[in-house]
Amino acid sequence: MGFNSSGGAINWFPGHMAAATRAIRDRLKVSDLVIEVRDSRIPLSSVNADLQPHLSKKRRVIALNKKDLANPNVMHKWTHYFDSRNQDCLPINAHSKSSVKKLLDLVEVKLKEVISREPTLLVMVVGVPNVGKSALINSIHRIESSCFPVQEKIKRATVGPLPGVTQDIAGFKIAHHPSIYVLDTPGVLVPSIPDIETGLKLALAGSVKDSVVGEERIAQYLLAKSNVPWYFSLSEFDGNVENENDLECLIEQQFEALQKALRIPHKALEARIMVSKKFLTLFRTGKLGPFILDDVPEVNTTS
């Protein structure tokens, strides 16, 4: 990418995440299976690298959530990539019953050997903030409670559009005989995000709080990352998009075009922030089309 991604390291690791990371590591030891939820738009950038050594030792299913926002033509390359690494992975939409059912079928297959001998099973759902863990748990709960009515009062996981909604580990009983508990966990990032671009992707997908990075910086990244600008035709631009200064100039022109398209008055105080916020909302709700921001690593077919 020719975009100058300077502007300082991006890190968001509040106290509750440090405590939650320790608690997640402890509970992982006693869990029978882990559903690692990632964002389909950033299948690698939404990995918590510090948890990987613990997750790779467990029965694990990788749920690539928000597939409705990801480019389906690229998605199949990602499933091929995970297959090639012998990792069970399924693109899902946590709000879709049929999609979550497929995930549950896969979980059942993976639990087959323990399901008949253990009276109680523990499934943990982990992932970085805002990937849809709570939404997934609520869908699992709805599906399972219709098959195995649970007597206790149903409690719901709290779902919200901002990251960091879940701050405590909470258990939800989803089945009897054997008793299956699903644990919702707070979204946790690593204390130090390895590089700026990963931080910007996490921010764009909503896993890092906007205020940590600044909406304008995230919007600039989105404009730079998209090869085909939406509002400003490349044919009207006589610079070289590979050149950092030219690209910044193009981004500037696109901001102005966006401001016009979004009908934000030129003189409005903080017009840039308003343009950025609206632009990010359009992206995050899929109105700019489906995206996958991570590149699929080369699959080495000879090894």
Ligand SMILES: Nc1nc2c(ncn2[C@@H]2O[C@H](COP(=O)(O)OP(=O)(O)OP(=O)(O)O)[C@@H](O)[C@H]2O)c(=O)[nH]1
């Ligand atoms: N488009 C789309 N949105 C989803 C999907 N799953 C969850 N969401 C939305 O993503 C946002 C975050 O969902 P949550 O379930 O609160 O995410 P979380 O991982 O529990 O978040 P933390 O509490 O920050 O860890 C909410 O606005 C959900 O409605 C999905 O498959 N597709």
